[in-house]
Amino acid sequence: MGVSITNFSRSGLSDWLIQRFTAVVMALYTVFIVGYILSTPGLDYSQWKEFFECTGVRIFTLLALISVVAHAWIGMWIISTDYIKPAVLRFAFQATCFLTMFVFLVWGIDIIWGL
Amino acid sequence: MNENRPVNLDLSKFSFPFPALVSITHRIAGVILFVGTIFLLCALQDSLESAESFAAIKNSMTTGFGSFITWGLLSALAYHFVAGIKHLVMDLGIGEELKSAQIAASLVVVISGVLIVLAGVWVWA
Numbered sequence: 206m207g208v209s210i211t212n213f214s215r216s217g218l219s220d221w222l223i224q225r226f227t228a229v230v231m232a233l234y235t236v237f238i239v240g241y242i243l244s245t246p247g248l249d250y251s252q253w254k255e256f257f258e259c260t261g262v263r264i265f266t267l268l269a270l271i272s273v274v275a276h277a278w279i280g281m282w283i284i285s286t287d288y289i290k291p292a293v294l295r296f297a298f299q300a301t302c303f304l305t306m307f308v309f310l311v312w313g314i315d316i317i318w319g320l
Numbered sequence: 321m322n323e324n325r326p327v328n329l330d331l332s333k334f335s336f337p338f339p340a341l342v343s344i345t346h347r348i349a350g351v352i353l354f355v356g357t358i359f360l361l362c363a364l365q366d367s368l369e370s371a372e373s374f375a376a377i378k379n380s381m382t383t384g385f386g387s388f389i390t391w392g393l394l395s396a397l398a399y400h401f402v403a404g405i406k407h408l409v410m411d412l413g414i415g416e417e418l419k420s421a422q423i424a425a426s427l428v429v430v431i432s433g434v435l436i437v438l439a440g441v442w443v444w445a
Binding site: 225228229232235249250251253254257273277280281284302305309312313316 | 408
């Protein structure tokens with residue numbers, strides 16, 4: 206095993222903890238959203254928009270989005286260090302992942318709060 | 321430094337035990353979900369824009385090729401969710417022995433299989 210010099214938090218233990226915490230947040234959010242859709246038969250636009258106008262729903266959605274980005278970063282970083290041996294390719298892959306996640310975050314905030 | 325360390329393990333020549341296959345599928349599902357986030361954000365954006373775009377995205381997510389993307393992402397989500405819960409349970413020290421690990425891996429396949437079928441019913445029924 207090499208020394209992890211490029212992971213975001215620079216500590217395997219905090220990566221481990223962040224991965225679990227964000228997983229629980231996303232699991233709860235998934236149950237919340239799927240539960241809402243299943244318990245609202247014939248869901249239409251006005252109900253859906255009203256739902257996302259709730260501050261609580263927006264905060265939970267933003268929390269879930271931040272969790273997606275953090276969780277995906279740690280996951281993709283681990284995958285890149287496990288399977289991509291050439292350093293240049295690995296760095297390019299990680300940089301692409303990072304940029305994609307940055308776009309997800311800004312785009313998502315715009316969707317949630319820019320209504 | 322020890323020069324006899326094993327290096328460059330060739331994964332393609334390994335014979336993987338069942339729990340290892342469950343684990344690699346968890347990783348693959350995770351990558352699918354990362355890429356799929358693009359579709360989810362597009363869908364969320366359209367669904368909140370106007371009544372017309374809500375109807376349009378609902379239609380494209382539940383018919384034709386789009387319905388397979390919806391089902392595929394729901395399937396990846398179901399699998400990653402269930403396999404992730406197995407991870408959390410194993411963090412508690414449960415399912416770490418050979419026998420219990422095999423049972424846990426089987427449970428992941430069975431439970432996520434049921435959820436994937438139910439997701440198909442949800443999308444197409």
